[in-house]
Structure formats: C-alpha cells, structure tokens
Amino acid sequence: MAALRRIHSWVPLLQRPCTRSCQRAAPVTRRLLHTPPRVAAANQHWPRSTSVLQLRCFAPSACTLKSKGNFTNGQQTGLTEEEEDEDFMEDSEVDELFQQQIPEGIGDGRQRVFIVHPDVKWGRNKQHLTTAELMMAEAVGLVNSLDNWRVVDKIILSTKTPEKKRIFGKGNFESLTEKIRQTAGITAVFVNVEHLSALSEREFEEAWGFKVLDRYSVVLHIFRCNARTKEAKLQISLAEIPLLRSRLRNEMANLDQQGGGSRYIGGSGETLYEVQQRLLKEREMKIRSALDKLKKKRHLLRSQRKHKEFPIVSVLGYTNCGKTTLIKALTGDSGLQPRNQLFATLDVTVHAGQLPSRMTVLYVDTIGFLSQLPHQLIDSFSSTLEDIKHSDLLVHVRDISHPETVNQKANVMNVLKNLQIPDGLMNSMIEVHNKIDLLDNYESTEHNALPISALEERGLDELRRVVEEKILTSTEKHILDLKVNLSTPQLSWLYKEATVQDVQVNADEGSAVVKVTISTAAYGRYRKQFMGR
Ligand SMILES: Nc1nc2c(ncn2[C@@H]2O[C@H](COP(=O)(O)OP(=O)(O)OP(=O)(O)O)[C@@H](O)[C@H]2O)c(=O)[nH]1
Numbered sequence: 001m002a003a004l005r006r007i008h009s010w011v012p013l014l015q016r017p018c019t020r021s022c023q024r025a026a027p028v029t030r031r032l033l034h035t036p037p038r039v040a041a042a043n044q045h046w047p048r049s050t051s052v053l054q055l056r057c058f059a060p061s062a063c064t065l066k067s068k069g070n071f072t073n074g075q076q077t078g079l080t081e082e083e084e085d086e087d088f089m090e091d092s093e094v095d096e097l098f099q100q101q102i103p104e105g106i107g108d109g110r111q112r113v114f115i116v117h118p119d120v121k122w123g124r125n126k127q128h129l130t131t132a133e134l135m136m137a138e139a140v141g142l143v144n145s146l147d148n149w150r151v152v153d154k155i156i157l158s159t160k161t162p163e164k165k166r167i168f169g170k171g172n173f174e175s176l177t178e179k180i181r182q183t184a185g186i187t188a189v190f191v192n193v194e195h196l197s198a199l200s201e202r203e204f205e206e207a208w209g210f211k212v213l214d215r216y217s218v219v220l221h222i223f224r225c226n227a228r229t230k231e232a233k234l235q236i237s238l239a240e241i242p243l244l245r246s247r248l249r250n251e252m253a254n255l256d257q258q259g260g261g262s263r264y265i266g267g268s269g270e271t272l273y274e275v276q277q278r279l280l281k282e283r284e285m286k287i288r289s290a291l292d293k294l295k296k297k298r299h300l301l302r303s304q305r306k307h308k309e310f311p312i313v314s315v316l317g318y319t320n321c322g323k324t325t326l327i328k329a330l331t332g333d334s335g336l337q338p339r340n341q342l343f344a345t346l347d348v349t350v351h352a353g354q355l356p357s358r359m360t361v362l363y364v365d366t367i368g369f370l371s372q373l374p375h376q377l378i379d380s381f382s383s384t385l386e387d388i389k390h391s392d393l394l395v396h397v398r399d400i401s402h403p404e405t406v407n408q409k410a411n412v413m414n415v416l417k418n419l420q421i422p423d424g425l426m427n428s429m430i431e432v433h434n435k436i437d438l439l440d441n442y443e444s445t446e447h448n449a450l451p452i453s454a455l456e457e458r459g460l461d462e463l464r465r466v467v468e469e470k471i472l473t474s475t476e477k478h479i480l481d482l483k484v485n486l487s488t489p490q491l492s493w494l495y496k497e498a499t500v501q502d503v504q505v506n507a508d509e510g511s512a513v514v515k516v517t518i519s520t521a522a523y524g525r526y527r528k529q530f531m532g533r
C-alpha cells in the first residue's frame, strides 16, 4: 500500500473524466511515464512540469477528421461536404494529442549536446558505405538543424560490442563517462545509433545524469518541430508510441524496485502497468484509425488529380538535397520555403508547373530520406511516401556537392526498393545532379544524369524538356498540331477529350491549327470521327 501511495503522490488524477472504453482507467491515471525519480534526481535540467504522456480518452463523438484537401497554387481538390463530414478527429484534438506527447527532457528549451558516435569495427553492425567521421558530421547536422540546440563536444569511440547494454567495452565506457563529467554545460548526450534499447538508455542516464538521445529521438524531435499539417502531427504521434512504451517499461521497472508497479489498482483487476499499456494501445489505435481515414482521403485526391489529367511528377531525394528549391524554380511558387535544414519538408505538397508545350504537370514535394532512419519512422511516414508510387514520373534530386553523395544515392535507392515502386516508374526515373554551382566545371560521369543548379536556375530548360518527353511516354500522350475546320465540332471535341494548349485561327480559311496533348486512345477516336480512318 505504501508503494501505491507513493505512485499517487506523483500521478495526478485525470483532469476530466474519461468516457466509454477508458472509463475503467479513470480512477488511476493522468500522469504517466513521469521521469523516474532516481534519474530525475540526477538530472536537474529536465523540465518537471510537463508529463511525458498524459493519456486521455477520446470521446468517439469528438473524433472527426477534417482535411482541407487543397492543393497549393490555388487548386482546390473539390471534396464534397459529405466527404468533409466523414471527418474523424478535430484539428484541435490532434494538436492537443501532439502537445501532450512532447517528450520529457527534449522540449522546446535550449540543449547543449555532447555527441558520441560508436564506431563499430566489424560484424553485422559495421557501416560499410560510410565512415565514422561522416556519420558524426551527419549527427552534428541533425543537432544544428534545431533552434537553440548546439554541440558542445563530440567523440568517436570504437566498440566491438555494439549490441551490449553499454555499447562500449569497460575501458572506453569509463573514459567516456569521465569525459562527459568533465565537459561543462552539457544538458544531453546524443549516442549516434539508430535506436537505443530502454535498458541502455536507462543505464546511460544513470551513469551520466543527463538526458540521453538516439537518432530516433533526435530525428523525431526535428520532425516534431517541422510538423505543420494534421497528417504529419498524427504520424509523429504514432512514431512516438514506441518511445513512450519503452519509457513506460523503464518507469515501471523503477517502480517495481520500490515494490509498486505490478500492484493491482483498486478493484479493476489490472496493475498500473497494464492500465497504462492498455491506454497506450488505445491511443495508438485511435491514431492509426485517423491516419487510415486520411489515407482514404488521399486516394480520393489522387483519383481526382488523375481525373483532371494532370500528370504527377514526384520529386524525391536525400534530405537537404534541394527538392523544394527545385520545385520552386520550376513552378515559380513563391509560397515554397526551402531551408538549409534537415527535414524542412514533412508534408507532401503539390505544385503546378508548365512544361515547354504548356502542358501542366503537378510536382509533388516529398519528405527527404536519411541514412539509418529508424524503421518505425519509415512506417509512420509510409503513407506519405506512398504517393510516390502513383506518380507518372520520378525525379531523383542529388546534392552532387555533398561528400556523401554516393552513399546518399545508395540510401535513396534502398528506400525506393522497399517501397516497391513499379518497375516502369523506376526505369524512367530522371536523376538530377543539383548544386553544380558549388563545384568547378562539374561534369557528370553518370549516364543520363542532368546537371543543374536549382538555386541559380541553371539547366532547368533541359530538365523540363526531359520531363515532358518522359511524361508523354509514361502517360501515352502525344503533342500534336491538328488542323481543324471551324464549321465542325472538331474544336469543341478536342476541348472535351484532350488538353488544348494553343489555337491559331486562320479566319480566311475558316480553320485553325490547334496544339493539343492527346492520349493515343483519344486520338484514335478523333481520327475515326473526323478523318474517317
Ligand atoms: N548552392 C546551392 N544551394 C542550393 C541549391 N539548391 C538548394 N540549395 C540549398 O540547399 C538547402 C536545402 O534546400 P531545400 O530545397 O530546402 O532542400 P530539400 O531537399 O527540400 O530539403 P528537406 O525538405 O529538408 O528534405 C537550402 O539552403 C537551399 O538554398 C543549389 O542548386 N545550389
């Protein structure tokens, strides 16, 4: 009983009563996954006021999902009112959920980060495509992309035992701990591995007395800071669930040591741990269901786009390679904001641009890729990336000035492989070598790659030309100049069945030369109807 009282002293009651499925949990919990008391005592920098996870129930009636479903560049997708009414979670509800889940110890505040990169010498965890120095440079880039975060010191330490709880051997671990203790002003330690186990995290926090981060938590925080739309926020909330789960395990292990975590709560027949796990599961299902609804909506948007016959060109590539800058240059869309920051773009946005024949295409700006991006994140963002599969053409942008450009390409190709992009789409992909302005007299050694500078708008005409050529092939369309007799319905037929780009009228002859983009099938019908063949 004493242990339970202790829990209650730092577990404030639910602020408002739960409804429906969560009612059983009502007497127990509001404050969950609080900083374990022992670690908290060692770490004075952690904010105390925010809870890691304040699980609350979602009244089903309030769970409506509203998606604006509009394109940028002023193009509405035209969802009907009934479709809007099918919405599932209110914006405010998503925002609230998003805010509740801000991980403790990361928050909005300043962070002065010590980075340690474990350099695996051999075995299956060894990185073959890169070097420890470049991996460290990427870790520094991740930290620096966050406002108010800076790197105070960094170290590359070799290890033969990356799978062990402490990752490093005894000697290296002790010297690392010594170095961290001697470095002034640290608020967090970033261990540059994909994902630390809950046990390792706890072990490190106890040894060093600081918040410990891994690649997953840092990338997630960057995503969090850059999330603007409901879908991005929901995806991040979902990606945070494994973190919350592992913290819950840590916390309960801590409580168990004090004899409290596995006790039954009131007459519910559930232990505190079980209740919290269940609430977490319910939250996860709620988010997944909301995301599913958004996905369905996305399908609708996709079919509407198809219906409008605007070909779709997805622009993809490693983070910070210049995707947004390129789309801005191709479309003149001043609303786009390229930033020298990793994961500046988190939401798929669509921007209309014109090709040389004046055909309109929609460029899709996508989320950037990153090496060793934790799989859970990929899962959470897979629906965003799924759009890529339904494009008519892919443009792979590479930052050719980057020292890791070859590895970045390998990484992107790997992610695309996992996304199971159709062969035809993969084979027609255009590779663009961007940022050539940063290199002297750049000449590509790779066949078919197009050198450009999105920033200086160099090489864009050739790119547009190649995009048009490939789009015409992939959509089985042709650009034709057709002579029409203005006294027949030919012109109105073309307006209906094809995309008319230009009409040159010859009033004396009562005819016109019409430039159209027309599908093979439509041209067959046209010939049959008006040319008798
Ligand atoms: N010198 C140079 N810089 C460029 C070029 N293209 C983009 N940049 C810069 O590269 C940085 C990243 O550009 P973005 O367009 O935001 O890159 P992104 O690929 O959209 O990045 P994420 O959305 O974060 O994945 C910005 O500082 C751009 O100004 C280029 O051709 N030359």
Ligand SMILES: [Mg+2]
Residues within 6 Å of the ligand: 323, 324, 325, 338, 344, 345, 365
């Ligand atoms: Mg971008």
